[in-house]
Amino acid sequence: MKLSSSGQGQQAHEGENKCLNSELWHACAGPMVCLPTVGTRVVYFPQGHSEQVAATTNKEVDTHIPNYPDLPPQLICQLQNVTMHADVETDEVYAQMSLQPLTPEEQKDTFLPMELGIPSKQPTNYFYKTLTASDTSTHGGFSVPRRAAEKVFPPLDFSQQPPAQELIARDLHDIEWKFRHIFRGQPKRHLLTTGWSVFVSAKRLVAGDSFVGLLVNFCHRNEKNQLLLGIRRATRPQTVMPSSVLSSDSMLIGLLAAAAHAAATNSCFTVFYNPRASPSDFVIPLSKYVKAVFHTRVSVGMRFRMLFETEESSVRRYYSS
Amino acid sequence: MKLSSSGQGQQAHEGENKCLNSELWHACAGPMVCLPTVGTRVVYFPQGHSEQVAATTNKEVDTHIPNYPDLPPQLICQLQNVTMHADVETDEVYAQMSLQPLTPEEQKDTFLPMELGIPSKQPTNYFYKTLTASDTSTHGGFSVPRRAAEKVFPPLDFSQQPPAQELIARDLHDIEWKFRHIFRGQPKRHLLTTGWSVFVSAKRLVAGDSFVGLLVNFCHRNEKNQLLLGIRRATRPQTVMPSSVLSSDSMLIGLLAAAAHAAATNSCFTVFYNPRASPSDFVIPLSKYVKAVFHTRVSVGMRFRMLFETEESSVRRYYSS
DNA sequence: TTGTCTCCCAGGGGGAGACAA
């Protein structure tokens, strides 16, 4: 069937191991999102995580959830691994993080220099455009903003009349899409024609969703420039759907129990972070957390003592700011 | 967009409370599936439940899961509620069950007569047909097996030439679909033409999936007969997709922790049963379980004593048979 | 009885510039 076949080109060797392009992930996640660096220490907030899961399952966090006395309101972990993914159905980006709870002794270690903030690599040559009614209509293609086309697309040969080329772009699942890029009309403008409507219906895009285009350099390969594409869905009022696998209560319990079990046994646990689903982060770099708690710069040595002296106070709601 | 609009008729007042037609649910679930009766006592098998969730999340049950010493391998519960549902995306049927763990005293109560087996109501006037390549091709409609059309569809007026009518059917989400039903061709046969291709693309049906048609009588309403329709998807090798909400480990932990917590606090918990996803049931009528354990009929009074004397033996694997 | 093919033809929609915001 047309819609279940994905893309027109060769299928990507899809594997969950395959980590998608970091710049593309950030371009789709939005400029406000940054992920903690692998190897650094982070603070994990079970309640913030609960709120994301509750928001995703359209469920209020209620009182049916048992208390986990072993589970503190924030858990200091080492970030063992971060992988970037995109939902198979919706292309929405999310991150999978492996968190290793730290023993009190490990927590007392001084900061590594790298923990003081290497921001995630933000994309440079990219654009996004919110799709108009004309972009998603059955008549005609996608109107590319002029600056975007000039910055991100390969340059057209203006000696041709009209100037046109075939664009090949790969999406978040590494599937190839082809578009005819033409510069025509009166006045002249950049358009994507052939291939665009297939993309719109395959991705089920509607006016209000956004198209993300990104130019990346793979210097280590022979292929120099590569065009990537992604989407940002409009925040629709009712995107959430019932799970049909596990009750939302069990999910919320599972989240807490998994963290509590990992903390008790000093073993790794895994969380999914969906930057566009939840209003608040729940995995924060420890350095950022410490700064936020004290609102001031203090010497490295004293941070931890003060942190633990104050952790019973109001800092618990940090993630919700 | 065409594919996100569902059906052509009025949207149903969709609510999760709304329980779909029991006969339609069973027609889609298949003849082997029957659900325990509300109010009766059932046996819940955490391990069988784990296997379903693991199968759904494409995850093997491994050793990362902590033991729950409070949680027995089977839990005797009263079935507080059963509601039948269909997945919003795929139309696959599943059941939501509320289970109330029973105290040892409650377990000792004698059987109620109704517990000795009222089977779920199986559909009578229904048919299903596995879709052929022609059924799902872009050229032409759906070839209705003759007996099916005669049994389930309203009779055609054969004085017309050709005999034809408009069929109105409601799907698992109570959304209305319209089809032109015509009897034509040489030799004559029943066909669904106009409306069929919209249905195929909206439900994303492919050859190998099955169409389910059902005629029901609503005697309590004025409308006498109603046509319902459903889908059985072909079991595809790779239907499962990563969750992006909660790690499969956390889900498996959550399932066990929720059951253990419910058993400890004597409170209700909720499970989803997907009859087509898992190879084994994990909520069994207590009467059926007792019969299976003893392979023989014994008097009502002695059942429970013997049950508890033997429960440490091999009955644990009952659900996987 | 029904799955597949081919043929026919109408309508949907892609691709173009016009025009205005």
Next chain:
DNA sequence: TTGTCTCCCCCTGGGAGACAA
């Protein structure tokens, strides 16, 4: 600069019987 409209025409795909499994 770019969103929407309309127009034109091609080609996809609904709908029919033929034919054979």
